[in-house]
Amino acid sequence: MREITLSQAVNEALAEEMRRDPTTFIIGEDVAEAGTPFKILSGLVEEFGTKRVVDTPISEPGFVGLAVGAAMTGTRPIVDLMFGDFIFLIMDQLCNQAAKTHYMSGGKMTAPMVLRTNLGATRRSGAQHSQSLHALVAHIPGLKVAMPSSAYEAKGLLKTAIRDNNPVVIFEDKLMYQDKAGVPEKEYLIPFGIANVKRTGSDITLIGTSSMVQVAEAAADILALEGISAEVIDPRTIVPLDEGTLIKSVKKTSRAIIIDEGHQSYGITGEIASRLNEKAFYYLDAPVLRMGAMDVPIPFSPALEDITVPTPERVAANARKLCAGEMIHAT
């Protein structure tokens, strides 16, 4: 199978869906000739023109609000929010407007829009361009949230998002844009709400989101050398969440670590851990462990930034302790 970068995979998904559905359009800052600062959208304006690849002023609430209204009236906007950190600027339009349109109208209106944005630290971008804020969005009923972990996932999930009749937010890891993966030339979609068991194992379940799937897989490699068999699961979408697959795995392995790049407190790791505790309690041989980003603003200095996010070594160290029966009463 050919290998392409995550950036190319996103570009292909957009081009295919825009060819398929003339009501789709891309809107955001520097999306046309510039193709975004990450060059993800390069070439699209040449094919689809400036009417469907729309450069906006630097007005995030304005163009997201515009997208909500466009979605409610018969088009399918694909919004490019340059950095995930800018979500704070658009919370009213996303969470008060888009997320509630269907519900508040008693099911009569819809807002089928996609918001593409990113997450991920260790790019030396400082505290306002490095956050992973998907938990904020996942907290709000009415929004679906997808977290692709590779080029293959990014393409299949984005195509599904564009065809979904609900508002969908996709978080791409900005450090993975140049990472390659096998992506079929033939069309495929990845359905929402179905987790991907990346690797089967019997001693511990490692649940990772986005690039933390790679961290979990690397940790599983380390553990395998020591005779610990780790199962690795990528939920793919955190809303809807394939709880069944996660619970089934934990019932089998009896241990779990959830790894996610959002801040650890009040985040995705805590949510999934809690569900496992509620629904698989008697199957557990160890506490379910959360591993998120440190609860600090992301620092600039490489010496500090790198220690804020989970690493394979730290995941493996925690897994080792859980399997050894340590941390039953963690201090």
Next chain:
Amino acid sequence: MSTETKTASNTEDYLRMYRQMVRIRTFEDNANQLYLSAKMPGLTHMYSGQEAVAVGICEALKVSDKITSTHRGHGHCVAKGANFKEMFCELLGKEEGYCRGKGGSMHIADQSNGNLGANAIVGGSMGIATGSAFTAKMLGKDDVTVCFFGDGATAQGIMYEVMNMAALWNLPVIYACENNGYSEYTKTEEIAAGSITARAEAFGIEAFQVDGQDVLAVNTLATDLAARARKGEGPFFIELMTYRYHGHHVGDINREYYRTKDEEKDWKENRDPIIRFRTHLVVEGLATEEELDAFNAEIASDAEAAVAYALDAKYPDVSEVDMHVFTDIKHALA
């Protein structure tokens, strides 16, 4: 009153405008009574006094044209074609309400007539209205969108972001600022520096100020601007000078700390949009007092029947609580 003269063809339009204004006033009087008699859950924001704005504008629109509304949205909803029955059901949280009781007063909308929803975030619908106009332009439809908002919303940043884009892209949207003199409990002059129309003009948007108590003046201007917007000459901005008879909401009863009873009395007695239009209709010989009284009585009776119906109507089944969270997941919590 406008100098618009009678023609055979517009008599019917005029009488419909009169009826629509009376329908709004009657709806609001009933809603207020429901609140005062503790039969309505929550609060509501009365549109009484501003009827000429919603009616003058909506009568200039087609059914397929879109509007966005506000927390003070009952008037827009009626003017865009909604029925009393479904509206009172919505106000009371009943299953047959326009939003199946999930919206309530602040989110009421008759979606089938192009009402994209009332919005409880001040300025919250400005992006939506602009996006609706974007759709019309992108898909080559000749729909016009009217964005209703109050003077208070002119303090929201999103207004300037979307006016900028609407002007850059010549979108068919009309921003209709209902200046009722008060931003909640504060005089507009205390919250708005400079001129409101000048803010739109800064973006190269043609802006107009009109007497919002004169339904014909409003309708004449809106008809002209809607036609021009359809031809790609938009966007436009209108500041409609009007007055809200009630407080910010129905519970805002003792309000002399921010405005006088004399001021309210003056607007009600000397500038009431319904009295003024009624006088015009009689003086111009378009209707008799008796005919107009008959309209009023018929509307009062319709409202009474709709209120009685809504009071007896069913609440939604509790199983609906997690329905309509997503379009494709019947019960989000199942």
